[in-house]
Amino acid sequence: MEQLLAFFSAQPLWAQSVIGVTGLLIASLLVNFILKDVILRIAAPYLDRKSSTIDRSATWFATVAPLLVISKGIGFVPGLEDWAVELISDVSQSVIVLSIAMGIVKALTYVNEVYERRPQAKNRPIKGYLQVVKIIVLCGAVIILISILINESPFLLLSGLGAITAVLLLVFKDTILSLVASVQLSTNDMLRVGDWITMTSMGADGTVIDISLHTVKVQNFDKTIVSIPTYRLVADSYQNWRGMAESxxxxxxxxxxxxxxxxxFLSDEEVLDLKKFKMLKAYLADKREEIAEWNARELEGEDAPVNARRLxxxxxxxxxxxxxxxxxxxxxxxxxxxxxxxxxxxxxxxxxxxxxxxxxxxxxxxxxxxxxxxxxxxxxxxxxxxxxxxxxxxxxxxxxxxxx
Structure with missing residues (x-):
């Protein structure tokens, strides 16, 4: 080991830089191989085989380790300029933040997939809520990325958000409206996947196939798909045929x-002829008896047909x-x-x-x-x-x- 260090120290500075960067890359690739091709493959049989989302989430999280090796090890490579060390470190940290954010997003997608396997998922979908969490995670990742690239605290960036609140509300107006609408639809059980709805104003007449934060997808009976903004289902009127289906x-x-x-009017002969209808026998018998009693009581001997009740x-x-x-x-x-x-x-x-x-x-x-x-x-x-x-x-x- 001492001889290896002595050999390394005897090399020119540029050679030390090349050897250091090469060794760092080899170390990061080795860590990446151990995590993804060894550990994840060993763990694969124990993961959920019904979905590949959990595998992608684990892959994103596993990407963090080799990037940490580069981010922390680049400072020990001799002969590199300070700007190069800072650039490589910032890029590595930025990709780490992105990998963690994507890993969380994929994990949330997997949570929704697992939940949708439950019988009550159609009645209480959580996809819209998880999408809100994904947006928060990605927004937080963007703030941290910017703070890394400009070498400022993320809290400093957050403190400046108050000045652009109005802009954010304008940009995310549909998201906020859709979030409120999703809560109302879910809480009041107004809409489920599989419901047949009719919404003439949006050209929708078919089955709900997906409920997300921003849109509700309806497959019409002609197999076309209509995407309805979620908040429109609260603001406008639509017809849900679920009650009919459940009845x-x-x-x-x-x-x-x-x-x-x-x-x-029917003549007596025609009335007798209609008795050939099995379903009319009881009606004709009761009706003729009722009419005969009324005529006998009300006409008092009059025989003018115009004054009598007739079928x-x-x-x-x-x-x-x-x-x-x-x-x-x-x-x-x-x-x-x-x-x-x-x-x-x-x-x-x-x-x-x-x-x-x-x-x-x-x-x-x-x-x-x-x-x-x-x-x-x-x-x-x-x-x-x-x-x-x-x-x-x-x-x-x-x-x-x-x-x-």
Missing amino acids: GGRRIKRALHLDQNSVR TNLGTLRAYIEAYLRWHPHINNDFTLMVRQLAPGPQGVSLELYCFTDTTAWEIYEGIQADIFDHLIAIVSEFDLQLFQEPSGSDYARLVDRGS
Whole structure:
């Protein structure tokens, strides 16, 4: 060892500098190899194999050691100018700060990945909060980097932040608004990943796939993705369909438009003929008994049909539709179910169906709704009623042919 030191001392100053820098680089590379290629590989089986984020975090932290070797050892290399020693030391310390900051950022990302594996993660996402911590860490790293490069205390830089608070508030306005909105969304359970939301003002109608600090990503049903600023979900109105999904039933609210000119009273023969409908037997029996009792009581022997109560084809159709819905195997009778008559208008008189299916699956729901209206549209003629629709080109053509 003494001979090695004697040999080193006998060399010219420039050679001592080259030997010192070379030895320092070899030492840092050796430390880097031991940490990353030996220790981390030994520890790899004990780390979380479901994510590579923890590996990247450990790699960033392991980078600190070889940089410390360079930062602390460069001062012992003989023959280097003071400015060179200071420059190499400052750059090494700056990269150390950056490595630590990136290691913390990756560790926070891993924390979020682990949390998202929990069942309650969809109800209480923490991604937005972790992003705030990441911003604080990176801002702190920038302040320390600047203090290292200008050789000033970081506390001196922090003391000057008061003068630029207004600028910072302006620059980070969206971040602050988004942070407050994230807290409100999470605390009030207003939004979860997987929710179906509709926000017309932002062109969103689909499933929430990600909730972060600044944006909420919604995948529309046409597979496009809309990014909504988080604070807009608190400031503006949107529709969340989660209640529908959790209830187990989806509403049908659609009307049949009937020609008012086809509405009329039913004769006794027609009433008897309608008894062929199994679902109308009880209704017709009860209704005829009720009407007969009323006529006997109120008319007192009068036989003018205009003064008597009579069944109508429209009312009988309404009773049939309600009975049909209550019989239908895919209509949930535990929810509101009614067939109501809307006010007559330019499109005739309308019977609106208001009921709920026993499923919320979109494809199945649309199939159930279509089957119901296929049946009702086809059976309207059995009650001597006509559906209303606007005249088409073929209607006008028939009129022309008839006129000629």
